[in-house]
Each structure stands twice: as C-alpha cells, then as structure tokens.
Amino acid sequence: QVQLVESGGGLVQAGGSLRLSCAASGRTFGTYAMGWFRQAPGKEREFVVAVSWSGAETYYADSVKGRFTISRDNAKNTAYLQMNSLKPEDTAVYYCAASTRIGVPRIIADYKYWGRGTQVTVSG
Numbered sequence: 001q002v003q004l005v006e007s008g009g010g011l012v013q014a015g016g017s018l019r020l021s022c023a024a025s026g027r028t029f030g031t032y033a034m035g036w037f038r039q040a041p042g043k044e045r046e047f048v049v050a051v052s053w054s055g056a057e058t059y060y061a062d063s064v065k066g067r068f069t070i071s072r073d074n075a076k077n078t079a080y081l082q083m084n085s086l087k088p089e090d091t092a093v094y095y096c097a098a099s100t101r102i103g104v105p106r107i108i109a110d111y112k113y114w115g116r117g118t119q120v121t122v123s124g
Contacts, residue, residue, distance in 0.1 A: 002026050002098050002113040009094060009118030012086055016122070020081040022096030022115060030054075030074035033099040035111055036081045038092035038120075045095070050104040051079065059104040064090075088124040093117040 008020040022034065035050040049060045049070045058070055069082040079096055097111035105111065 002029065002032065004096050004098060004113055004115035006094065006096050006115045006118040009120045011121045011123065014086060014088055014122055014124050016086050017082070017084045018086065018120060020083065020094055020096075020118060020120075022079040022081075024077045024079070024098065026077070029077040029098075031100075032113075033101055033103065033105055034070075034072055034079040035097045035099060035105065036070065036079075037095045037097060037108065037111075038090075039095070039117075040089075040092040043092075045108060047106045047108075048094070049081065050099075050106060052102075052104055057104050059106060083120070086120075086122045088122045091120060091122050093119050 003025040005023045036048040039045040051058045051070045067085045072079040095117045096115045098113040099105045099111045101110045
C-alpha cells in the first residue's frame with residue numbers, strides 16, 4: 001500500500017514556474033514507477049510525464065516536453081515535477097500516481113495508487 005500526497009500547486013502568471021512534490025508513504029517507494037497526470041475542468045485526465053523506479057528513464061507528453069522536468073529522490077520517498085514557462089493551458093488539477101509496471105507507463109490503468117491532486121492555475 002502506498003499513500004501519495006501532492007503539494008506545491010498554486011496560482012502563477014504565464015511564463016512563471018512551480019515545483020510540485022509528491023510525498024509517498026511506505027518503504028517500497030523505490031520499486032514504483034511514478035507518473036504525473038492532470039485534469040482540466042470539463043476534460044479527461046491526461047498523462048503528463050512518468051519516471052521509472054530508478055529515475056533512469058523518463059517520458060514526457062509532447063505538450064510539456066522542454067518545459068517540465070520530473071525527478072525523484074527515493075531516499076526521501078518523494079517525486080517532483082518542475083514546471084517552467086507555464087501557460088494558461090497548463091491550468092489543471094495535477095495528480096501523482098504510482099505504478100508497479102516496468103519502465104515509464106503512460107496510461108491511467110497502469111497506475112494503482114493515486115494522490116488527491118493539487119490545483120495549478122496559470123493566469124494569462
């Protein structure tokens with residue numbers, strides 16, 4: 001069992017930056033691939049980025065490539081999402097999730113554990 005808690009969301013102007021954190025409970029954090037998803041009002045939840053259990057492999061959605069960076073610190077049981085050059089279309093609730101899949105899973109069904117989300121609002 002893994003419990004995930006996101007933090008770091010907020011209101012930022014377009015072009016600004018935010019760093020989201022995802023703190024995980026349990027001693028097995030380092031065995032899970034971690035992903036970030038987001039859901040804007042009226043839209044389906046979508047994949048943003050994933051990192052493998054070791055941190056060696058990452059995969060980004062085209063919409064955030066070059067602007068967002070995922071990382072993880074297994075000693076601290078925490079994953080991070082650094083978001084730069086934010087755009088109004090990045091406005092959404094951001095969720096972190098943990099998967100037992102190998103590599104960098106990209107679909108919702110591959111993730112077993114989910115946080116409650118943190119709101120990111122980018123003003124234009």
